[in-house]
Amino acid sequence: MFQSENILEISSLTKAFGGLVAIFDLDFTVSRGIIKAIIGPNGAGKTTLFNLISGVLSSDTGDIIFNGQPVTKYKPHQLAERGISRTFQTVELFSEMTVLQNVMIGRHIRTRKGVLSVGLKLPASRREERAIFEKARYYLDFVGLEEKADQEAGNLPLGQQKLLEIARALATEPKLLLLDEPAAGLNETETEMAAQLFKVIRDEGITIILVEHDMNLVMNVAEEVLVLDYGRKIADDKPEVVRSDPEVINAYLGVDIEYA
Numbered sequence: 001m002f003q004s005e006n007i008l009e010i011s012s013l014t015k016a017f018g019g020l021v022a023i024f025d026l027d028f029t030v031s032r033g034i035i036k037a038i039i040g041p042n043g044a045g046k047t048t049l050f051n052l053i054s055g056v057l058s059s060d061t062g063d064i065i066f067n068g069q070p071v072t073k074y075k076p077h078q079l080a081e082r083g084i085s086r087t088f089q090t091v092e093l094f095s096e097m098t099v100l101q102n103v104m105i106g107r108h109i110r111t112r113k114g115v116l117s118v119g120l121k122l123p124a125s126r127r128e129e130r131a132i133f134e135k136a137r138y139y140l141d142f143v144g145l146e147e148k149a150d151q152e153a154g155n156l157p158l159g160q161q162k163l164l165e166i167a168r169a170l171a172t173e174p175k176l177l178l179l180d181e182p183a184a185g186l187n188e189t190e191t192e193m194a195a196q197l198f199k200v201i202r203d204e205g206i207t208i209i210l211v212e213h214d215m216n217l218v219m220n221v222a223e224e225v226l227v228l229d230y231g232r233k234i235a236d237d238k239p240e241v242v243r244s245d246p247e248v249i250n251a252y253l254g255v256d257i258e259y260a
Helices: 046-053 076-082 099-110 115-119 123-143 158-170 188-203 215-221 246-251
Strands: 006-017 020-031 035-039 061-066 084-086 176-180 207-211 224-229 232-237
Touching: 006 046, 006 207, 020 046, 020 207, 020 224, 020 232, 035 046, 035 188, 035 215, 046 061, 046 176, 046 207, 076 084, 076 099, 084 158, 099 123, 099 158, 123 158, 158 176, 158 188, 188 207, 188 215, 224 246, 232 246
Parallel strands: 035 207, 035 224, 084 176, 176 207
Antiparallel strands: 006 020, 006 061, 224 232
16 A cells, blocks of 8 residues: 655644634644654644644644544544554653553553453453553663653652653554653753654654754754744744744744754
């Protein structure tokens, strides 16, 4: 089957809340196997866009094509099953559950056995539960949290909680991973480690869309940068082009967005 070079295609996407238009007539594409960043001032519509792509919100008009299929009306769990996973600005974990259990919850979307089979502890369901356990351990190791597996998630420092949320998202086996401000609240060392992790995830064949305010991080990991201002696209190009775009600089009120 022919696969488009684009894993995601957005066309004429609009979302309003009452009289406030958060996303207006937006068009852009995301190529397979890259890291694409979405940047813009506060209130630019970045999180609203993530909510539309992940099914948390429904659009007023426009189309979202994922992996060649229209998905505009799909719910979050349906999109997760098809290969879109995400993290959130504010970490959303089950704080009283263990680190390992949090990742296992993400993995359960790939289970095939029904409630009856699990309840009766049939051999097939036990094998599947073991596979979930092993996969969860794998993704914890992938993000460097294997030694924290038995700790309560709520006891982890912020940086490790963000890694845990990424591990849980990866456990769903996404084709497209949406990361909403993953470096917010991290120190410089943690941010550098996160940047390396994002590149490793990309090299595993997972496309990443990154919403982030840390311009050093964006300019060092992203192959393409989409810039929003009041829900409109004002730039969509390579980082070196975007950072010198006069309209982008103006949207940031003259702030120098070049990276170190």
